Amino acid sequence: MYICLEGIDGSGKSTQITLLEKWLNDIGQEVLQVREPTQSDVGVLLRKMLASSQATEENVQRTLALLFAADRTVLMKEIEEAKSAGKVVISDRCFYSSMVYQNDVEWISQINKYAKRPDITILLDLETETALKRCEGKDHFENIDFLKDVRDKYLELAEKEDFYVINAGNGVNKVHDDIKRVLSPKFGVCI
Numbered sequence: 286m287y288i289c290l291e292g293i294d295g296s297g298k299s300t301q302i303t304l305l306e307k308w309l310n311d312i313g314q315e316v317l318q319v320r321e322p323t324q325s326d327v328g329v330l331l332r333k334m335l336a337s338s339q340a341t342e343e344n345v346q347r348t349l350a351l352l353f354a355a356d357r358t359v360l361m362k363e364i365e366e367a368k369s370a371g372k373v374v375i376s377d378r379c380f381y382s383s384m385v386y387q388n389d390v391e392w393i394s395q396i397n398k399y400a401k402r403p404d405i406t407i408l409l410d411l412e413t414e415t416a417l418k419r420c421e422g423k424d425h426f427e428n429i430d431f432l433k434d435v436r437d438k439y440l441e442l443a444e445k446e447d448f449y450v451i452n453a454g455n456g457v458n459k460v461h462d463d464i465k466r467v468l469s470p471k472f473g474v475c476i
């Protein structure tokens with residue numbers, strides 16, 4: 286199973302992924318954790334570009350979109366192999382991030398034609414103001430209007446693509462319980 290967690294910067298994905306891996310291990314699942322951008326050379330370049338103050342400019346965003354698509358192409362093989370070996374793959378972001386952070390949905394879909402769709406996508410939804418406070422300057426896209434737009438696009442996409450939407454403004458344990466509630470029937474366990 287390929288599970289993806291999505292959400293704006295500061296929505297708490299990393300914390301929830303750590304808790305989720307532990308729970309999956311406890312119920313007997315072997316897990317592979319992946320994240321986008323990856324640790325590949327392309328991923329390293331992406332992180333460098335994301336740190337630049339020009340990251341939201343249109344031409345930079347187009348370059349980013351192409352690099353993100355290249356970066357995830359490499360990741361797909363790793364995900365397929367893990368799935369074939371019966372592992373649960375938890376991904377911190379997937380091509381849906383490109384659909385909401387970068388522009389021109391049609392073009393983004395084309396360049397991500399070979400990206401596998403996750404079996405389950407969970408959106409950690411959070412007020413932009415709260416998310417920015419949590420980031421405390423670490424955020425790549427610090428522009429509040431940009432992030433508000435990203436959040437709106439996530440919520441639109443969630444309806445179209447049947448994401449599970451979880452309120453990430455609740456405490457860490459409540460959010461974790463909500464994620465378990467979504468996933469436990471998929472693994473035939475009770476919580």
Ligand code: TYD
Nearest residue numbers: 294321322353378379382383386387425426
């Ligand atoms: P993030 O999950 O915040 O990583 P970290 O916690 O290591 O900083 O992701 C990095 C940034 O990349 C985030 O601001 C969203 C952005 N991003 C895109 O713009 N497009 C994409 O396709 C992906 C995967 C990420």
